[in-house]
Amino acid sequence: MSLQLDLSIVRDGFELAVNTCLPGDGTTVIFGPSGSGKTSLLRCIAGLENASGSICFNDQPWQGPGQKPLAVHKRPIGYVFQEASLFEHLSVQGNLDFARKRAAVATTTPATAGNNSHHLGTANIIAMLGIEPLLQRAPQQLSGGERQRVAIARALLNQPQLLLLDEPLAALDDARKEEILPYLERLKRHQIPMLYVTHSKAELSRLADHLLCLDQGKVVLQGPMSAVCDAPEFPLNSGEDAGVVLDARIDNVDEHWQLASARIQTATSTDCIALRNMHYRPQQAVRLRIMASDVSLAADNPSQSSSVNNCLPCTIAMELADSHPATVLFELHSHAGTRLLARVTRKSAHQLALKPGSQVWAMIKSVAVL
Amino acid sequence: MGLSAADIDALWLTLKLATTVTLLLLLLSTPLALWLSSGHSRSRSVVQAVVALPLVLPPSVLGFYMLIAMGPHGPLGWLTQQLNLPTLAFSFTGLVLASLLYSLPFVVQPLCNAFRALGQRPMEVAATLGAGPFDRFFSVILPLSKPGYLTAAVLGFAHTVGEFGVVLMIGGNIEGETRVASVQIYDHVEALDYASAHTLSLLLLGFSFVVLLFLYARPASGKHSTSRVAQHDGSDSSRSPNHESENAAHKDNWL
Numbered sequence: 001m002s003l004q005l006d007l008s009i010v011r012d013g014f015e016l017a018v019n020t021c022l023p024g025d026g027t028t029v030i031f032g033p034s035g036s037g038k039t040s041l042l043r044c045i046a047g048l049e050n051a052s053g054s055i056c057f058n059d060q061p062w063q064g065p066g067q068k069p070l071a072v073h074k075r076p077i078g079y080v081f082q083e084a085s086l087f088e089h090l091s092v093q094g095n096l097d098f099a100r101k102r103a104a105v106a107t108t109t110p111a112t113a114g115n116n117s118h119h120l121g122t123a124n125i126i127a128m129l130g131i132e133p134l135l136q137r138a139p140q141q142l143s144g145g146e147r148q149r150v151a152i153a154r155a156l157l158n159q160p161q162l163l164l165l166d167e168p169l170a171a172l173d174d175a176r177k178e179e180i181l182p183y184l185e186r187l188k189r190h191q192i193p194m195l196y197v198t199h200s201k202a203e204l205s206r207l208a209d210h211l212l213c214l215d216q217g218k219v220v221l222q223g224p225m226s227a228v229c230d231a232p233e234f235p236l237n238s239g240e241d242a243g244v245v246l247d248a249r250i251d252n253v254d255e256h257w258q259l260a261s262a263r264i265q266t267a268t269s270t271d272c273i274a275l276r277n278m279h280y281r282p283q284q285a286v287r288l289r290i291m292a293s294d295v296s297l298a299a300d301n302p303s304q305s306s307s308v309n310n311c312l313p314c315t316i317a318m319e320l321a322d323s324h325p326a327t328v329l330f331e332l333h334s335h336a337g338t339r340l341l342a343r344v345t346r347k348s349a350h351q352l353a354l355k356p357g358s359q360v361w362a363m364i365k366s367v368a369v370l
Numbered sequence: 371m372g373l374s375a376a377d378i379d380a381l382w383l384t385l386k387l388a389t390t391v392t393l394l395l396l397l398l399s400t401p402l403a404l405w406l407s408s409g410h411s412r413s414r415s416v417v418q419a420v421v422a423l424p425l426v427l428p429p430s431v432l433g434f435y436m437l438i439a440m441g442p443h444g445p446l447g448w449l450t451q452q453l454n455l456p457t458l459a460f461s462f463t464g465l466v467l468a469s470l471l472y473s474l475p476f477v478v479q480p481l482c483n484a485f486r487a488l489g490q491r492p493m494e495v496a497a498t499l500g501a502g503p504f505d506r507f508f509s510v511i512l513p514l515s516k517p518g519y520l521t522a523a524v525l526g527f528a529h530t531v532g533e534f535g536v537v538l539m540i541g542g543n544i545e546g547e548t549r550v551a552s553v554q555i556y557d558h559v560e561a562l563d564y565a566s567a568h569t570l571s572l573l574l575l576g577f578s579f580v581v582l583l584f585l586y587a588r589p590a591s592g593k594h595s596t597s598r599v600a601q602h603d604g605s606d607s608s609r610s611p612n613h614e615s616e617n618a619a620h621k622d623n624w625l
Binding site: 046047048071072073074075077078079081085087088089098099102103154155158164 | 491492494495496497498499500501502505506509510513514
C-alpha cells in the first residue's frame with residue numbers, strides 16, 4: 001500500500017516539486033504554512049488540478065508520462081473540502097445517497113476489488129459520525145460542524161481507498177473543531193488511509209502517524225512521527241507551542257488517587273507518566289502532548305519538595321533557539337529514554353549553568369491527552 | 371373589441387415561434403454557457419461579444435444580414451439549395467433561425483450567470499464522489515441552476531414574442547406562416563384599424579408585464595436559491611484552491 005508521487009507545478013510565482021512515496025495506510029498529515037502548496041498537492045492527487053509528473057496508487061497509475069490522467073471520478077478517493085460542500089438541492093440523506101449510488105463506479109476495477117478491507121457499512125458510517133438525527137434536514141439547517149461531519153460521511157459512503165481531507169476544520173471555530181476531532185480519531189481507528197492537509201499543529205499532533213512538511217512547494221521533512229520528531233524542521237520543535245507528542249499505553253489505574261499511569265511506547269523509552277484518570281482501561285492507547293512551557297527544570301530531585309507528580313531525571317541533549325530572546329528551549333533525554341522539550345528563561349539557564357550534558361530533573365506540570 | 375380569426379392565427383403563430391425558439395435555445399445555450407462560464411480566454415471574449423451583438427444591433431441590421439445569408443448567393447441559401455430544401459427566407463423555419471440568433475443573448479446570459487454563481491466547487495465535489503461529466507450536469511448543475519434556466523426561458527420567450535424588425539426583414543408578412551402578433555398590430559395600424567391594434571397591443575402589454583412581474587417577484591419565493599448562490603460565490607472567491615487561508619493566531623483547547 002503506497003502512494004508514489006512525482007509531481008511538479010510551475011505557475012506565476014509558485015512552484016511545487018514533490019517526489020516522494022507516502023504510506024498507503026494510517027494518517028499522513030501534509031503540513032505547511034499558507035502558500036506552501038499543500039492544498040495544490042492534494043488537489044493534484046485527486047486530479048482536480050493539473051501537474052506534470054506521475055501518480056501511482058497501490059500500483060495503479062493515475063497519471064504518468066504518455067498516459068492520459070485518470071479522470072477525477074474514476075479515482076478511488078474521497079475528498080473533504082475545507083468549507084461545507086454539501087449539495088444544497090439535496091437533503092442530508094440525499095447527499096449521502098448521491099455518494100452511495102456512485103460508490104460502485106469508483107471501485108469496480110478488478111485490481112482494486114480485493115483489497116478494500118476497510119469498507120464500512122452505511123449504518124456504521126452514519127453512527128460513527130453521529131449524523132442519524134440530521135438525515136432528513138436540508139444542508140442550510142445544519143451548523144458548520146454538522147455539515148463537515150455529513151461531508152466526511154458522504155466521502156466515506158463512496159467507499160474510497162484513500163481519503164483526502166483539505167483543512168476540514170479550518171473554517172470552524174475552536175468549539176466546532178473539538179466537536180469533529182473525536183470523529184476523525186474514530187476514523188483513524190477504522191484504518192482508512194488518510195491524507196490530511198493542515199497548518200494546525202494541534203491537528204498534526206492529534207492525528208498524524210506520518211508527516212510530510214512542505215515549505216514553498218518543497219518537501220522539507222518527511223517520515224513517521226516517531227522518526228521525524230527530533231528534526232529541527234519538525235513543526236512542534238519551534239514556536240510558542242513547542243512540545244513533544246508521545247504515544248503511550250495505560251499501565252494501571254490507581255482508583256484511590258484517581259490517577260492513571262501511562263507507559264511511553266517509543267522504541268527506547270520505559271518512562272511512566274501519571275495522568276488524571278478519565279475512565280481509562282488498562283492497555284488503552286493514548287497520545288500525550290507535553291508542551292515545552294509545561295516542563296520546568298530542577299537541579300536536584302524535586303519529588304520530595306514539590307507538588308509535581310511527573311518528575312523525570314534527564315540529560316540535556318541540545319539547546320534550541322526559542323521564539324523570544326528571554327527564553328531558551330532545551331531538548332532533554334530522560335534516563336529512561338523519553339525525549340522532552342523544556343522552555344526556561346535564559347536567566348535560569350545561566351543561574352543553573354544548564355548546557356548540553358547537564359543532569360537535570362524535568363518537572364512536567366501538565367500533560368494533554370489528545 | 372374582439373379578436374378576429376387573423377388575430378388568433380397571429381397569436382398562435384407567435385406562441386409556436388416563441389416556444390420553438392425557447393426550447394431550441396435552452397438546448398443550444400447550455401453547452402455554450404457552460405463553456406463561456408468555465409474560465410477566461412481570448413476566444414471566450416470573442417464568442418461572448420458575438421453572442422451579445424443582438425443586444426445592441428438594430429434588428430433590421432440583423433434581419434438584413436440573415437436575409438442575405440438565406441438568399442440564393444448566401445451560405446444558408448446555398449446550403450438549402452444543395453440539400454434540395456425550400457428556401458428559408460419568408461418561411462417559418464427561416465423565422466425560427468433568425469429568432470435563435472436574435473434571442474440568443476437573453477438565454478445565454480442568465481445561464482452563464484447561474485453557472486458562474488455556482489462555481490466549480492459542486493462539480494469538483496460530484497467528481498470526487500464518482501460522478502462522470504453527464505452525471506454531474508444532470509444531477510448537480512441542472513437542479514442547482516434551475517432559477518437560471520427559468521429566467522433564461524422566460525426572457526428568451528418574451529423577447530421572441532416582442533420581435534418585429536427581424537421578422538419583417540426575414541419573414542415578410544405571410545398569414546399563418548410568418549405574420550406574428552407584432553406584425554399583425556403593424557398591419558392594423560397601417561389599415562387605420564386602431565380598435566384591433568388596441569386589443570392585440572393590450573394583450574402583449576399585459577403579457578410582458580406579467581412576465582417581468584414574475585421575474586422580479588421570484589427572488590422572494592425562491593429565496594433559498596439566491597442566498598445559496600451568494601454564499602457559494604463568497605466562499606469560492608475567498609478560498610481559491612491555491613490560496614490557503616491562514617488563521618495564524620489560533621489557540622487550541624487541550625484535554
